Amino acid sequence: MRRAILFVFSLLVVPALALAQNVDVIKERKANFKAMGDAVKPTGAMLKGEAEFDIAAVKNAIKVIQEKAPLQAKLFPDDSKEGEKTEALPVIWENKADFEERFVKLAEAAKTAEAAITDADTFQAEWPKVTGNCGNCHKKYRKPKD
Amino acid sequence: MAVERTIVPAVAAWDLPTRVFHWTLAVLVLCAWASFEFSEDLDDPRLVWHRWNGLALLTLIVWRVLWGFAGPGNVRFASFVRGPAAALRYARDLSRGTPRKFLGHNPLGGWVVVGLIALVGAIATLGLFALEHNDNATGPLYKYAGETWAKYFTSWHRFLFEPVLLILIAIHITANVLYGAVKKEPLITAMLTGAKPDENYEDAVSLTPLANPIRRAIILLALAAALVFGGIWALGGKLP
Numbered sequence: 021m022r023r024a025i026l027f028v029f030s031l032l033v034v035p036a037l038a039l040a041q042n043v044d045v046i047k048e049r050k051a052n053f054k055a056m057g058d059a060v061k062p063t064g065a066m067l068k069g070e071a072e073f074d075i076a077a078v079k080n081a082i083k084v085i086q087e088k089a090p091l092q093a094k095l096f097p098d099d100s101k102e103g104e105k106t107e108a109l110p111v112i113w114e115n116k117a118d119f120e121e122r123f124v125k126l127a128e129a130a131k132t133a134e135a136a137i138t139d140a141d142t143f144q145a146e147w148p149k150v151t152g153n154c155g156n157c158h159k160k161y162r163k164p165k166d
Numbered sequence: 167m168a169v170e171r172t173i174v175p176a177v178a179a180w181d182l183p184t185r186v187f188h189w190t191l192a193v194l195v196l197c198a199w200a201s202f203e204f205s206e207d208l209d210d211p212r213l214v215w216h217r218w219n220g221l222a223l224l225t226l227i228v229w230r231v232l233w234g235f236a237g238p239g240n241v242r243f244a245s246f247v248r249g250p251a252a253a254l255r256y257a258r259d260l261s262r263g264t265p266r267k268f269l270g271h272n273p274l275g276g277w278v279v280v281g282l283i284a285l286v287g288a289i290a291t292l293g294l295f296a297l298e299h300n301d302n303a304t305g306p307l308y309k310y311a312g313e314t315w316a317k318y319f320t321s322w323h324r325f326l327f328e329p330v331l332l333i334l335i336a337i338h339i340t341a342n343v344l345y346g347a348v349k350k351e352p353l354i355t356a357m358l359t360g361a362k363p364d365e366n367y368e369d370a371v372s373l374t375p376l377a378n379p380i381r382r383a384i385i386l387l388a389l390a391a392a393l394v395f396g397g398i399w400a401l402g403g404k405l406p
Binding site for chain 1: 205
């Protein structure tokens with residue numbers, strides 16, 4: 021009897037597990053994106069001319085990007101397409117190589133900017149080369165926000 | 167052996183400035199889309215191309231509005247914007263296959279033209295206050311909107327283009343192709359050559375040609391540019 025129950029139970033559970041989405045990974049990548057977004061936010065205000073140039077904010081954003089971006093590529097396994105209100109578009113898994121490459125490019129751009137940005141003028145010229153990576157990737161791989 | 171051919175006498179329908187306006191508008195609308203869609207390929211995260219393109223479109227639309235008051239007879243709003251009753255009557259005649267012919271815009275098409283001009287104008291104006299979603303670019307008057315409103319304006323900027331403007335453009339192109347194919351009225355040719363076959367047109371009497379349309383058009387274009395760029399300058403806006 022116990023064996024029969026176990027058998028029926030496993031029949032139910034195994035497919036459920038196979039279908040289940042990897043929620044932890046979605047939570048993790050969302051937290052990383054949020055950390056990068058929060059760090060970049062003050063630099064956006066500077067870019068728009070709403071805030072004074074502040075090298076500390078730029079340095080912090082560069083640090084957070086270099087820390088978090090390389091982690092992201094691995095956080096989009098095949099079983100993480102849905103759940104946790106993910107804004108990831110299915111097209112990510114159709115262009116996995118291009119998608120993963122973008123995090124490498126982002127981290128590299130941050131590294132380049134670190135050396136290039138010294139004042140408000142170099143910031144205006146160089147910083148969009150970093151944050152442009154965010155916009156380009158979102159346009160292709162993130163659900164549009166309305 | 168002599169080639170026999172029928173010469174259809176032609177009559178002027180569209181002046182040169184109006185035709186140049188039309189095709190420039192078509193090209194710039196296409197470029198507006200492309201300069202945003204392919205900003206990555208253009209290596210233009212700050213949307214510099216897209217923003218200049220928008221200012222050019224706004225200037226063009228202001229010019230068309232001025233031309234609608236000071237242009238030759240059949241491009242004036244007063245000559246082709248008719249009431250809803252006239253538009254419905256024309257639509258009814260069209261569905262019966264017995265519409266009257268117009269040298270300028272017909273009462274139904276006139277509303278499509280007004281809609282296209284108003285939509286492109288509205289999209290370009292909203293763009294003045296818009297915000298790229300990663301703070302990489304703003305319209306020149308963004309500071310008057312502030313972030314919250316700018317986000318609304320930006321989603322309207324987008325929505326009025328896709329789907330609203332795209333639908334109206336599809337209607338416009340379909341109608342013009344069908345007039346040519348089904349009713350044998352060469353409307354697209356007329357917008358290229360300026361001429362239509364000489365027939366009995368409902369509105370032909372209202373066509374009063376200008377003495378020097380090109381000079382007048384250029385002066386109005388300068389005025390339109392002065393209004394757009396002077397306005398932005400007066401409001402303290404920053405150009406791309």
